[in-house]
Amino acid sequence: MKKQIAILGSTGSIGTQALEVIEEHSDLYEVYCLTANNRVRELAEQARRFNPAAVVIANEAHYEELKSLLADCPDINVYAGRQAIDDIVTAGPIDMVLTAMVGFAGLSPTISAIKAHKKICLANKETLVVAGELICRLAAENHSPILPVDSEHSAIFQSIVGEGDNEIEKILLTASGGPFRTLSKEQLAKVTKADALHHPTWEMGAKITIDSASMMNKGFEVIEAKWLFGVDVDKIQVLVHPQSIVHSAVQLVDGAVKAQLGVPDMRLPIQYAFSYPDRLHLNGDRLNLFEHPLEFFEPDMEKFRCLALAYEAMRKGGNMPCILNAANEIVNRGFLDDKCGFLDMPRIIEETMARVAFDANPSYDTYIATDAEARRVATELMGA
Template sequence: MKKQICILGSTGSIGTQALEVIEEHSDLYEVYCLTAYNHVEMLAEQAHKFKPAAVVIANEDHYERLCSLLSDCPDINVYAGAEALEEIVEAEPIDMVLTAMVGFAGLKPTIRAIKAHKKICLANKETLVVAGELIMGLAQENHCPILPVDSEHSAIFQSLVGDADTEIEKILLTASGGPFRKFTLEDMKSVTAADALKHPTWDMGAKITIDSASMMNKGFEVIEAKWLFGVDADRIQVLVHPQSIVHSAVQYVDGSVKAQLGVPDMRLPIQYAFSFPQRLHLSGERLDLFRQPLEFFEPDMEKFRCLAMAYESLRMGGNMSCIVNAANEVVNEAFRKDKCGFLQMGDIIAETMQRATFVKKPTLDDYLMSDAEARRIAASLL
């Protein structure tokens, strides 16, 4: 029987590459549902090609257009809206849910999928940034596996295979350094969104590419690693590795380090999450270690203060990472629309951390209220 996969965010970078993996292994995997927020034309193209049982467009304004585009596919059920998105993950035939949506919007559908006992292939890091303790508790309670899709967390996961019961001394989380790695603080005052969107290694969506430039993305990955692997912030070390060949590593108590290496290709961690514990053939470029040296540098926490604030939020605990995520989503969009300077993003996030209500033991309702409050504060500071 083919594994039935629901892709939340099928028109984004992760979603489209996941479809490539499914196409390469069409004897093993089948698309049950595809979802998008705005990209209705692309969603319809994907549906025509992969013939899922259902498609969901989260933005209800596009519902009639999607119905029209799929009028020649009567076997595909078309739904719209946030509630439909949350409900579809519970469909009985689904075996795996790939959470490739961007931002806070991925939280509720992921919770519903966990409660429905679906295998979670997690690409939406904000789910754990916002509510890591809640999510991991629900996963344990529902005996629901969460397999990381981020290249760094997949690398850590792969490095733990065979040593899961061995004590971890340190997680070594690699970062490309983004387009401004060699910039001075003065240089960074005048960078534009167009500059920030020129990532040296990875092809990602606009929001994540900006987060990578500010290194907030790496800060979120530190938070994600804490919840996925049960390692405190002080034992997660970020290494700037411009070549993006060592995707991350684990240092054990005997001093040995296990790392996962490969060419920058997101299809590999996506496929590994689908196929674990098996490894399947994947077409594409192979790593050639003769071509370039492997370099590692310490991140500049003064220059990349978003990374420092992510660490701070993790140490504070409670709902603070939720507050940071909400403020970051607001300023990230503002920067892309030229309504905020690059360094101002960090200023606004820091001020929002000061002003927002801190909750030490948050519930889901607390997270939802914190997200709304932090967005209001950040927007007012703009």
């Protein structure tokens, strides 16, 4: 029988590429549910193409439009609202849930899917950044496997497959360095959102592209790697690798380093999360190492303060990564809306981390309250 897949965030970059994978392997996979936040027309077009059992638009204001667009598709159930996303992922036929929603909004439906014992193909960074300890405990309790979709974490996972209980000495987490890798701090003070949105290697959504430019995205990935692979945060080393060919590597206790290489193509980690432990054919370019010099540099933690703040938040633990994430979502949006400068982002995040109440042992309710408080504080600081 075909595996039934729910795609949360189907109109984004990861979601659309996941649909390409499903289309290429339509004999193995079938779309059960598609969700989006606001892109109602794109969601309707996807629904017509893949004929899922259900679609959900998170923004309830778009429900009537979506219902109208799919009025001649009686087999597709149309729902709206964030609670509807939490509910649909628990549907019995679903085998896998690809969580590709952006931001804190991905946490609740991921928890619902885990409690329903679904396989999680995790592309939402914020889930583990905000509540890594809670998510890992729930996944273990509910026997819900979490397969990473991020290219870096997929590379780490692929590198340790077959290693059993062999100890990881160090994770080598690669970063492209973004569009501002070679700029001075003085130059960074003048960059615009248009500059930041021009990523040299990957095509991604606006939020993650800005996070890549500030290197907060890499900071989030450090936190994710700690939870996914059970490695202390200080054993995770970031390497700036502009070519984005080595997607990440693992150093084992005997000194051996295993890495996963390939051309930049997010369909590979998406497909591997779907098919693990099997590998399926994937149409696309193949890596030619004769064409690619491989360079590695240390990241400048002073210039890219967001990366340093992520390490600090993870060392502090508790709800501090949740504060970090909430403040970052506010300043990321603020930078895109021309409400703050590029170097204002780490300053506001750091001040928010200092002001919001710390809780060393947060519950789910604590995360919700912390997220709201950190957003309020960061918004105030951005307007000051």
